[in-house]
Amino acid sequence: MNPNLNQLQPYPFQKLRQLFDGVTRNAALKPIELQIGEPKHATPGFIRQALTDNLDGLSTYPTTLGIPALRNSIAGWAKRRYNLAGIDPETEVIPVNGSREALFSFAQTVIDSCNAKQPAVVCPNPFYQIYEGAAFLAGAEPHFINTLPENHFKLDYGQLPETVWSRTQLIYVCSPNNPTGSVMTLDDWRALFALSDRYGFVVASDECYSEIYIDEKNPPLGALDAAQQLGRTGFPRLVVFNSLSKRSNVPGLRSGFVAGNAQLLEKFLLYRTYHGSAMNPAAQAASAAAWGDEAHVIENRRLYAQKFSSAVAILSDATTVQMPDASFYLWIKTPISDTEFTKRLYQDYNVTVLPGSFLARDAHGANPGKDFVRIALVTSLEECIEAMNRIKRLLQIL
Numbered sequence: 001m002n003p004n005l006n007q008l009q010p011y012p013f014q015k016l017r018q019l020f021d022g023v024t025r026n027a028a029l030k031p032i033e034l035q036i037g038e039p040k041h042a043t044p045g046f047i048r049q050a051l052t053d054n055l056d057g058l059s060t061y062p063t064t065l066g067i068p069a070l071r072n073s074i075a076g077w078a079k080r081r082y083n084l085a086g087i088d089p090e091t092e093v094i095p096v097n098g099s100r101e102a103l104f105s106f107a108q109t110v111i112d113s114c115n116a117k118q119p120a121v122v123c124p125n126p127f128y129q130i131y132e133g134a135a136f137l138a139g140a141e142p143h144f145i146n147t148l149p150e151n152h153f154k155l156d157y158g159q160l161p162e163t164v165w166s167r168t169q170l171i172y173v174c175s176p177n178n179p180t181g182s183v184m185t186l187d188d189w190r191a192l193f194a195l196s197d198r199y200g201f202v203v204a205s206d207e208c209y210s211e212i213y214i215d216e217k218n219p220p221l222g223a224l225d226a227a228q229q230l231g232r233t234g235f236p237r238l239v240v241f242n243s244l245s246k247r248s249n250v251p252g253l254r255s256g257f258v259a260g261n262a263q264l265l266e267k268f269l270l271y272r273t274y275h276g277s278a279m280n281p282a283a284q285a286a287s288a289a290a291w292g293d294e295a296h297v298i299e300n301r302r303l304y305a306q307k308f309s310s311a312v313a314i315l316s317d318a319t320t321v322q323m324p325d326a327s328f329y330l331w332i333k334t335p336i337s338d339t340e341f342t343k344r345l346y347q348d349y350n351v352t353v354l355p356g357s358f359l360a361r362d363a364h365g366a367n368p369g370k371d372f373v374r375i376a377l378v379t380s381l382e383e384c385i386e387a388m389n390r391i392k393r394l395l396q397i398l
Contacts, residue, residue: 007136011129012358016342019355023343029350032379032387036354037178037328040378041249041303044296050289051253057281064278065269066095073288074257081210082225091262092235094269095279095287098254099208099243103172104134106239106258109271110170110202113139120164122171124155126179126359126369128206131172140169144363149333153180154188157195159364168201176209176220179359179374180331181324189226196237202264205240208256209327211247211297214305220326224259235260239268246328247297248290255279255287304328307377307384314388318395330375331356335398338371349390 010018016035025031065071071089078087087093096102111119121135125144135142143164147153155173173192175184184192196203205223213220223240232238243256258265272278279287290296308323311330315321321332334341338355345351353373360369375391377384 002137004136004139008133009129012354015358016352016354019339019343020346023347025346026348026350029390030386032351032383032390034376034379034384034387035352035374036378037246037376038251038378039246039249039328040380041300043249044290044293046293046296047248047250047253047286047290051282051286054282054285057285060281062278062281062284064094064273066279067281067284067288070095070279070284070288070291073291074259077291078224078259081219082222082228084224084228087224087259088262092259092265094258094265094272095284096241096256096258096272097277097279098245098251099206099241099256100130101254101277102256102258103128103130103204103206103241104137105271105275105277106204106241106268107134107138107140107170109268110204110264111135111138111140112169115167115169117167119169120167122160122164122168122201124172124174124177125361125363126356127172128174128178129359132361135170141167143168144361146360146364146366146368147177147180147182148368153177153182155184155192157191165195165199165201168199170202170204171196172204172206173223174206174209175223176207176212176324176326178206178209178327179329179354179356179369179372181327181329183220183325184223184226186221186226186229189221189223190230193227193230193232193238200237202237202239205238207240208243209246210242212301212304212328213326214301214308214323216298216301234262237261237264239264244287244290247300249300250286250290253283253286255283255290303381304377306381310381310385311375311377311388314385314392315395318392328377330377331372332375334371334373335395336371338369338373341394341398342373345391345394349394351387351390353391 356369356372
């Protein structure tokens with residue numbers, strides 16, 4: 001067996017089940033589940049229709065590169081969304097089966113594990129656990145940059161020494177960030193690109209929350225847009241991952257894309273051809289329709305804005321809470337340990353959230369997720385309001 005499998009840690013939700021083992025929920029209250037970032041808004045009808053209208057496509061093998069209609073739809077969306085002068089749907093876009101599998105498999109393409117020095121992969125901390133698993137199974141060593149509230153959860157590259165940066169082959173960044181909701185600025189990207197130029201590592205930008213934001217006039221900056229603004233023609237050493245799951249409420253469709261540097265994507269396509277990860281034709285047709293429409297995304301943001309406004313108003317009476325820059329999470333400090341708070345909330349108030357320490361690792365002498373919880377505002381407005389009132393009651397007695 002691959003010995004690197006032994007380095008994988010239990011997934012956060014497995015840890016959560018273990019935390020609740022033996023705990024009895026308050027049966028007098030309806031359960032409210034806010035621990036998983038799974039969208040609960042209705043899937044738009046036109047996407048469902050496009051899926052069913054193209055079921056005949058299941059009779060043919062799909063190509064790994066995907067149909068031209070889908071690549072053109074993705075490229076068109078990227079140009080509109082990020083004001084790009086151009087992006088080539090033939091060489092700079094690959095459809096994938098959701099961003100998760102692509103984020104994982106991309107490391108297997110990029111990492112040179114035969115290097116004399118053990119390769120390093122840099123990740124934010126807290127983080128999406130796929131980054132760490134991808135690093136381990138590619139034969140690399142993950143290193144973490146703690147993102148902290150005192151500097152608005154920005155990446156402080158000075159946390160890592162030269163000896164790590166000199167071995168770094170890949171860095172994962174997540175903007176808008178899961179779980180903190182922070183967004184990288186142009187200056188943040190300028191600093192990261194300068195490091196990439198100096199050390200030669202690849203930047204993998206996870207942007208699956210890019211379309212969940214509050215201000216319609218101020219969408220989050222993306223890596224492709226930042227690269228263009230900084231004159232980085234051809235997106236050197238940069239790839240971006242995005243998904244329809246959050247944007248269009250289709251997590252079960254498993255549809256996303258990778259875009260960026262053509263040379264990197266050429267090798268990634270080669271890997272994926274052997275990996276056997278082509279998207280089924282009906283899903284491709286539905287995805288092309290989804291990327292081509294913005295009206296349903298605007299409505300989606302309106303629903304999240306209502307929930308965030310209500311949640312912040314309720315919780316601000318009991319704790320310090322801030323609206324995230326983007327994403328659909330609240331990241332709040334707990335007056336007791338995050339695990340004990342989560343257990344108390346589950347047992348006494350029948351609300352499930354995720355302890356922040358489950359999303360982070362001990363690094364630089366601390367676990368930056370400790371004494372935080374992640375609250376996913378994914379359920380209905382009414383249930384979110386009820387949950388916030390229950391959380392408020394717990395906060396007020398602690």
